[in-house]
Amino acid sequence: MTAALVLGAVLAALCVVFVSRPFLREPALASDADRLYAPDAAERRRLSLAEERDRALQALKELEFDHRTGKVSDEDYRAAIGPLRRQAAEALKALEG
Amino acid sequence: MPELGRAALVVCLGLTLYATVAGAIAAHERRRRLAVSAQNALVAAFGAAAVAAAVLVTALARHDFSFTYVADHTSRKLPTLYTLSAFWGGQEGSLLLWLFVLLAYSTAAVYFNRIAVREVIAWVVPTLGLVASFFALLLVAVASPFQTQAAPADGLGLNPSLQNPYMVIHPPMLYLGYVGLTVPFAFAMGALLSGRTDERWIVATRRWTLAAWTFLGIGQLLGSHWAYVEVGWGGYYAWDPVENAALMPWLAATAFLHSVMVQEKKGMMKVWNMLLVILAFCLSLFGTFLTRSGVINSIHSFTESSIGPWFLGFICLITAGSLAIVYWRLPLLRAKTKLESIVSREATFLYNNLLLVALCLTILWGVMYPLLTQAVRGESVTVGRPYYDFFLRVFGLPLLLLMGIGPLIAWRRASWSSIKRTLWIPAVAALVTGGVLILLGAGSSLPGLLAYSFSAFVLASIVLEFVRGTTARRAVAGGGYPTAFFDLVARNRRRYGGYVVHAAIVFLAIGIAGSSVYQTQYETGTKALQPGDSVTVAGYRYVYRGSTVRENVGNHRELRAAFDVYQGSSYLGRQTPGQNFYYREQQSSSEMSISTSWLTGEDRDVILGGVDKKTGGVFVKILIKPLINMIWLAGFVFVIGCVITLWPDAREDRRLAERYGETPALVQA
Numbered sequence: 001m002t003a004a005l006v007l008g009a010v011l012a013a014l015c016v017v018f019v020s021r022p023f024l025r026e027p028a029l030a031s032d033a034d035r036l037y038a039p040d041a042a043e044r045r046r047l048s049l050a051e052e053r054d055r056a057l058q059a060l061k062e063l064e065f066d067h068r069t070g071k072v073s074d075e076d077y078r079a080a081i082g083p084l085r086r087q088a089a090e091a092l093k094a095l096e097g
Numbered sequence: 098m099p100e101l102g103r104a105a106l107v108v109c110l111g112l113t114l115y116a117t118v119a120g121a122i123a124a125h126e127r128r129r130r131l132a133v134s135a136q137n138a139l140v141a142a143f144g145a146a147a148v149a150a151a152v153l154v155t156a157l158a159r160h161d162f163s164f165t166y167v168a169d170h171t172s173r174k175l176p177t178l179y180t181l182s183a184f185w186g187g188q189e190g191s192l193l194l195w196l197f198v199l200l201a202y203s204t205a206a207v208y209f210n211r212i213a214v215r216e217v218i219a220w221v222v223p224t225l226g227l228v229a230s231f232f233a234l235l236l237v238a239v240a241s242p243f244q245t246q247a248a249p250a251d252g253l254g255l256n257p258s259l260q261n262p263y264m265v266i267h268p269p270m271l272y273l274g275y276v277g278l279t280v281p282f283a284f285a286m287g288a289l290l291s292g293r294t295d296e297r298w299i300v301a302t303r304r305w306t307l308a309a310w311t312f313l314g315i316g317q318l319l320g321s322h323w324a325y326v327e328v329g330w331g332g333y334y335a336w337d338p339v340e341n342a343a344l345m346p347w348l349a350a351t352a353f354l355h356s357v358m359v360q361e362k363k364g365m366m367k368v369w370n371m372l373l374v375i376l377a378f379c380l381s382l383f384g385t386f387l388t389r390s391g392v393i394n395s396i397h398s399f400t401e402s403s404i405g406p407w408f409l410g411f412i413c414l415i416t417a418g419s420l421a422i423v424y425w426r427l428p429l430l431r432a433k434t435k436l437e438s439i440v441s442r443e444a445t446f447l448y449n450n451l452l453l454v455a456l457c458l459t460i461l462w463g464v465m466y467p468l469l470t471q472a473v474r475g476e477s478v479t480v481g482r483p484y485y486d487f488f489l490r491v492f493g494l495p496l497l498l499l500m501g502i503g504p505l506i507a508w509r510r511a512s513w514s515s516i517k518r519t520l521w522i523p524a525v526a527a528l529v530t531g532g533v534l535i536l537l538g539a540g541s542s543l544p545g546l547l548a549y550s551f552s553a554f555v556l557a558s559i560v561l562e563f564v565r566g567t568t569a570r571r572a573v574a575g576g577g578y579p580t581a582f583f584d585l586v587a588r589n590r591r592r593y594g595g596y597v598v599h600a601a602i603v604f605l606a607i608g609i610a611g612s613s614v615y616q617t618q619y620e621t622g623t624k625a626l627q628p629g630d631s632v633t634v635a636g637y638r639y640v641y642r643g644s645t646v647r648e649n650v651g652n653h654r655e656l657r658a659a660f661d662v663y664q665g666s667s668y669l670g671r672q673t674p675g676q677n678f679y680y681r682e683q684q685s686s687s688e689m690s691i692s693t694s695w696l697t698g699e700d701r702d703v704i705l706g707g708v709d710k711k712t713g714g715v716f717v718k719i720l721i722k723p724l725i726n727m728i729w730l731a732g733f734v735f736v737i738g739c740v741i742t743l744w745p746d747a748r749e750d751r752r753l754a755e756r757y758g759e760t761p762a763l764v765q766a
Contacts, residue, residue, distance in 0.1 A: 008104025011148060015108055015141040019115065022130040022137070029130065036127040038216045038291070043758075047295055050756045055362060059508065062362075066507045068569035069562075073515045080509065 049095045056088035099164060102152035102243035109145035109196070110233035112138045116226030124219035124290065135222045136207050142229060143200035150197050153190060153242050157181055163248040166190060172254035172681045174652035182265040183255050185272070188389050188404070189242035194269070195385065196232040198276040202305075203229065206280045210301050213757070217298055220287035228279055231411050239404055254681040257653075263323035270316030271343055275381040277309025278346060281353070282378035282419075285371055289422045294367065294429045299357055300753055304743055306357075310350045311739040317343050318732040329687025331702050331720045333612075333728065336485040338464045342384030345464075348457040349377035352450045359443045362508060367430040368423065369450070375419045376454075380461070382412050392468060438510040445503035449496065456492040460485065490544045494551060497606055500599050501555035504562055519561075526557035545614035552603045552610075559596045559603075566593070586741065594742030601735035604727045608698070611724025618720050621706065625714025635721040637701060638663040639672075644708065644715060654678040655688075658705050658715045662692065674705040674717065698726040 017024075026033075039047065063080055066072040072080070120135030122128070153166070157180055162168040170183040170190070184190045203225040210218055236242070258264075281302040288298035320340065325333040334340060353373040359366045386392070390405030423430070436444060463480040470478040505519040530553035531546055540546055563582070566589075571581035586593040617635035626632070631640040642659040657675035661668065674690040692701045699722060706716035 004098055004100035005104065007101050008108070011105060011145060012108045012111075015112055015138075015145060018141045019112070019134050019138045022133040026130060034129050036123065036129045036132050036216065036219055038127060039293075047297075047757065050758075051296055051364070054752070054756055055364065058362065062508050065566075065569060068572065069565035071505060071511075071515060071519050072507045073512060073518070076507070076510070076512050076515055 046095070049091060053088065053091035053095055056084065056091045060084050060088055098152055098156060098161070099243040099245050102149050102156075103237075103241065105145045105149040105152065106233060106237050106241070106243070109142045109149065109200075110230065110237050112142035112145060113200075113226050113229040113233050116142065117223045117230055120219070120223030120226055124223065127219075132219045132222070135226070136211065136218075139200065139207060139222060139226060139229070140204045142226075142233075143197075143204045146193070146197045146200045146233075149236075149243075150184075150193060153184060153193060154181065157183055160252070161248070162250075162252050163245050164242070165244040165246050166242045168246065168249055168252040170252070170255055172252040172652070174681060175252075175255055175260070176651065178262075178265055179255055179260050182259075182268075185268040186255050186259050186264075187242075189236070189240045191268070191272075191389060192232055192236050192240055192404075193242055194272055195276055196229060196236060198269075198272050199225070199229050199232065199279055202277055202280055203283075206283075206302075206305060214284075214287075214293070214297050214301050216291045217284060217287040217293050217301070220290040221283045224283040224286045225279065228283070228415075231407075235404060235407060239407060251681065254652075254679065257677065257679045257682055257684050257686040258327055260679075260686075261323055261327045263319050263327065267316055267319040267323055270312050270319055272316075274309050274311075274313025274316050274343070275346065275384055277305060277312060278350060278378050278381045280305040280309065281374050285374040286419060286422060289371070289426045289429075292426070292429060294426065296361055296364075297757055299360060299370070303357070306350060306354060307739065307743055310347065310354060311736070311743070313343060313347045313350065314735055314739075315732065317347065318729070318735070322729060322732075326689065326691065327686070329689045329704055331618075331689065331704055331718060331722075333725075336463070336482055339384075339388050341460050341464050341485075342380075342387040345457050345460055346377045346380035346384060348453050348460075349373055349380055352453040352457070353377060355446050355453075356450050359446050363432075363434050363443055365432040365434055365436070365443065366447075367432060368427065371423050371430065373450075373454075375416070375423070376457075379412055379416050379419075380457075382408065382415065386412060387464070440506065440511050440513075440516065442503060442506050442508045442511075445499055445506055449499050449503065452492045452496045452499070456488060456496070459488040459492070463488075493606075494544065494547050497548065497551040497555060497603070500602065501551065501558040504596065504599075505558050520558075522561055523554040523557035527551065527554035529553070539615065542614040545610045548606050548610035552607050555599060555603045559600055562596055563593070588748075590744055590746055591742050594738050594740075594744075597738030597741060598735055599738075601731045601738055604731035604734060608724050608727030608729075608731060611698075611727065612700075612722040615723050616720060618718070620718045621716040625709035625712060625716050627712060627714045630714075632719070634719045636664060637669070637721065639703070639719060641715065641717075642671075644713070650677075652679060652681060654680070656705070656708070657688075658708075658717070660690075660703055660717075662701065672701070672703045674703040676705055693726060695726070698724045698730070700725045 060081075063072060063077065063084060067074075067077040116135045116138040119131055119138065123131035123135055153164075155161075156164045156167050157171060158177075160167065160171065160173055160180070166187060166189050167183075170187045171180045175183070185194045207218060207222060207225070210221075284298045284302040288294050317340075320343070321333040324335070353370060356366050356370055356373060360370050386405065386408035390408055392405050436447070438444065463484055466480055467478045470476050501523055502520065505523070506516065527550040531550040534540065534546055534549055539549075563585075566585045567578060567582045570585040571578060574581065574584060576584075619632055619634040626641045628641055628643040631638055633639070640661045640663070642661060644656060644658040647655045647657075655675060655677055657673045660672045660674075662670055662672055670692065672690040672692055675688045677686050677688055678684075679686070687704060690703045693699075700720075702720040702722065704718040704720070706718055708715055
């Protein structure tokens with residue numbers, strides 16, 4: 001029983017050390033350096049535009065593939081390709097601007 | 098040793114509570130070191146849970162009956178494999194397995210995403226910590242596997258139904274599924290709490306969700322096969338509440354896996370996806386509650402216990418809390434685009450989701466209704482097979498058909514002329530199949546006929562997708578057809594892996610339809626069969642030759658009845674159904690005899706109902722189940738499809754890293 005309790009205490013001590021590790025490694029830190037990363041408004045907008053761009057490019061790829069496999073007729077393809085290209089171009093422009 | 102187990106659980110509880118509280122403070126106040134410390138607490142909690150699990154495994158292996166749990170669930174004569182699998186044979190061990198698997202998932206999910214989604218992870222840690230704290234608290238305060246007693250000479254043994262190889266693997270698989278659904282839930286909460294509701298959390302949890310869904314699917318099939326070969330009633334799924342408990346989160350997760358694609362492609366259904374993730378997780382908790390609380394009297398009632406109120410309280414807390422968070426963040430979840438047409442790929446995903454959720458909620462109502470009736474009116478009501486079968490047909494058959502239509506329809510908008518051009522081959526396949534089946538005399542069951550016709554439709558559409566895709570790929574990239582085929586699948590793993598999973602579902606539907614609506618059954622009446630008697634079932638002649646008893650076969654006694662089986666004048670072999678009597682457990686189990694035709698997928702099952710002690714005759718049930726083996730084949734195909742879908746895609750990973758501008762590493766784990 002004593003051995004088991006000693007083992008339990010060792011386990012607890014190891015856990016405490018491991019959990020305290022970030023504070024032991026960097027004991028004194030300015031509050032700015034201790035800040036958790038979070039994207040600012042500009043970064044959030046960039047992320048949103050990057051998703052828009054990828055969505056538009058993906059949609060173009062899908063349309064091309066669906067056209068080649070016969071799921072989209074020539075007529076439907078011609079009607080859809082223009083707006084999708086515009087959308088992709090706008091997303092790219094917004095991202096670069 | 099039990100003291101070490103108890104100490105490890107107490108340490109684990111302390112660490113998970115710390116991860117919850119410190120993690121929440123760190124995320125709220127954006128304190129980096131504290132956030133990393135909370136992450137470390139989760140990892141350390143995994144270590145502590147591993148120590149507790151190791152103590153229990155050691156006690157089981159050493160037959161240490163001073164552990165009440167070991168004495169209650171094993172005996173000296175129990176084979177080693179089942180002795181070790183008794184880890185999850187009882188309530189306390191199962192809860193420990195839940196905790197261990199949860200912390201393993203948590204450690205891995207946090208480790209692999211610590212750089213990619215830093216701000217989300219800060220909230221994921223306290224969410225995972227909260228769930229882990231609940232299970233650790235149960236293990237410390239309510240249902241400890243480390244309770245001790247004066248050691249008896251031998252244990253009580255394990256329920257004979259659990260002494261089956263499937264029971265070694267089925268519960269861990271289910272738990273990997275149930276528990277795995279915590280990861281997407283925690284990331285969804287992390288996304289909401291951090292305000293980062295773009296698609297990053299979905300990208301981060303895609304494989305985790307799929308893995309959990311795969312395990313849950315495999316676990317259910319293994320459980321079905323166990324029920325089929327071991328329980329001895331000739332079926333594989335009884336709509337038992339505990340079986341339903343695993344099916345419901347699987348259905349909700351299936352809906353999520355489909356609707357999440359609409360969010361990725363179109364930025365729509367954000368609120369719906371959040372609700373599905375919450376539903377799937379709450380149903381996984383509810384499933385554990387049903388299995389472990391003993392609230393429902395079923396075949397699984399051997400796990401009855403008093404942890405029910407704790408579980409119910411926790412489920413209510415999680416449901417209310419997560420819905421409140423969704424409501425709070427509704428402004429961030431508004432879609433920027435709308436459904437352009439009701440005839441489009443995204444629309445078929447929407448219909449698929451509505452049907453899946455409707456089926457899921459119908460099953461939930463079937464499970465809940467008896468409980469509510471008992472609680473409110475004090476009456477015992479059973480919701481039986483006809484209810485579930487009815488709704489399976491109402492929602493399942495359209496779902497099956499949609500599985501064939503959806504992939505053939507273009508995103509955004511599809512014209513009728515395109516639809517007609519792409520659907521005609523599958524439609525012809527369905528009509529021909531239906532016609533042939535009617536000519537063969539299989540038109541007696543409309544649901545069966547529809548299931549086979551729709552299955553033909555879906556299989557044709559899948560083949561068509563592969564053929565057209567390969568041809569298109571070859572036209573672009575050149576090379577031979579095999580190269581184009583592998584290239585096509587490698588570049589679109591989710592899509593084509595998904596089609597393979599669809600094929601598995603079709604096989605499942607064929608197996609279920611064949612073995613249920615086209616099954617033939619014979620049951621002995623009041624007069625037992627005597628040696629030399631014969632019966633004919635679906636063209637097979639069964640001749641009873643007599644029975645034998647063998648004592649001390651391992652830890653049980655075996656009774657076997659011998660039947661010679663003939664088809665016309667051809668001798669097909671001998672089937673020996675029986676019953677085992679387990680000495681230590683003082684319980685019997687039915688040992689059904691199954692003869693499989695690998696060519697037709699048919700099983701001939703013989704179940705020994707009992708022996709007439711006066712005459713020595715036997716009562717039997719004989720079942721001829723066409724195509725039942727398609728169900729088990731579906732399991733293998735399902736795994737192949739899931740592996741293809743889960744296989745890492747370096748090209749996709751690079752694209753996502755570029756999109757999210759991720760560079761190592763502001764957070765050090």
